[in-house]
Amino acid sequence: MSPPLLEVDAVGKSYSMGGLLAREQVRAVHEVSFTLESGRPEIFTIIGESGSGKTTLARMILHSVPPTDGQVRFRGRDLATVRRRRDRLAFMKEVQPIFQNPFEAFNPLKRVDRYLFLTARRFVGAAGRRASEAAADEALRKVGLSLAEVKGRFPHELSGGQLQRAAVARALISKPALIVADEPVSMVDASLRVAIVNLFTRLRDDLGVSTIYITHDLATAYYISDRIIIMQKGRVVESGPAREVLAAPRHPYSIQLKNAVLSPDAAGSDAALRAALPADEDAEVAMTG
Secondary structure, X not given: OOOOOEEEEEEEEEEEEOOOOOOEEEEEEEEEEEEEOOOOOOEEEEEOOOOOOHHHHHHHHOOOOOOOEEXXXXXXXXXXXXXXXXXXXXXXHXXXXXXXXXXXXXXXXXXXXXXXXXXXXXXXXXXXHHHHHHHHHHHHHHOOOOHHHHOOOOHHHOOHHHHHHHHHHHHHOOOOOEEEEEOOOOOOOXXXXXXXXXXXXXXXXXXXXXXXXEEOOHHHHHHHOOEEEEEEOOEEEEEEEHHHHHHOOOOHHHHHHHHHHOOOOOOOOHHHHHHOOOOHHHHHHHHHO
């Protein structure tokens, strides 16, 4: 039996706040636990408003900040033991981030294709320009773009939707097993949101890539998620299969979030939640246009 892909085991994070004479510990995350199994790709969604602890949890999963309590294990290995550069690169090859604002993910003074070529050389050993271009073009085509569309262009010369898809392509070059996507559509025009969200379902179904999808948007969570956890003030207040939890939430905070999206009469229906997003056919036009 292979170990789980990811185990988040009673993870907590505290920060020290204040001066020397009035220092206090602030708990950003409290004892969060969940598991993603190997060989069973899924979209696991973390839902919560600003300050709920979801981004701090994502950073611990990405091994960019250490947990104060508990363990994060990837393929059975505690990330606290991943210290050497070689081990960190091996971890980064398999676990890739996608951030909220694509214009902050790329240096405005550097061409987008340069990031793709560097990633290809770093993680897949694509030596030489031709090999780097081939790897970049392959990844871009998986997200509905091509190298010809981004080659030689700076970030400001691409639309927000194009740039976010380029960010997804960059993450795909290393052929990761897990993507951690933190609010990946919040900065994108509504007409492109479903197109980008649908990328994650295709990555799951066609490439076997699991995604941890972090959002405050219940509509997109309902639309693509297999399982969810709902966080409030650093704690998980509800968890389970996405459609079951969002159709009939039990915790008062979950009910409050749902009612903020839809009227009580419409809440929970497929038609109502899909209406909160652009139509699929519009997204496909935006994807190919």
